[in-house]
């Protein structure tokens with residue numbers, strides 16, 4: 001898997017990810033993640049795996065503290081928040097996890113089992129149920145955005161977009 005930063009996703013249509021609810025799918029994704037780390041000499045230790053599986057099982061973004069709680073209830077292990085932060089840093093570096101900067105929470109990458117390269121991730125966040133969807137936006141759109149930013153006299157530091165949305169399920173419920 002080539003997940004080199006900045007590489008452009010060419011044809012990613014629809015959902016790449018397996019849904020996070022099914023435990024079997026979570027296992028499959030964890031296995032991919034483990035192989036992916038192994039392939040370049042990194043190790044997905046059991047604690048790193050536990051943190052990642054917490055994010056895979058949640059459709060929402062979780063904070064480090066919510067992950068501490070998850071590991072305690074689910075696996076009976078207490079991992080100090082500082083370690084969870086370090087684990088999240090590692091997972092982010094491996095492109096297995098992304099950080100939502102505005103919410104200061106984390107989500108599992110939607111493309112762990114994919115073979116394509118990873119572009120700058122963009123996120124749709126449901127303001128009501130907090131469900132998060134990782135999408136990719138074409139490079140040309142990002143370029144246009146960047147131009148308007150430069151035009152306004154600013155420099156775009158991170159092109160990661162976190163968009164405030166309402167998901168389909170919540171929209172149906174609102175009717």
Ligand SMILES: [Zn+2]
Pocket residue numbers: 095098108109110111118121134
């Ligand atoms: Zn991703």
Ligand SMILES: [Zn+2]
Pocket residue numbers: 012016017110111114115116
């Ligand atoms: Zn994908």
Ligand SMILES: [Zn+2]
Pocket residue numbers: 126127128129130131166167168169170171
């Ligand atoms: Zn929703």
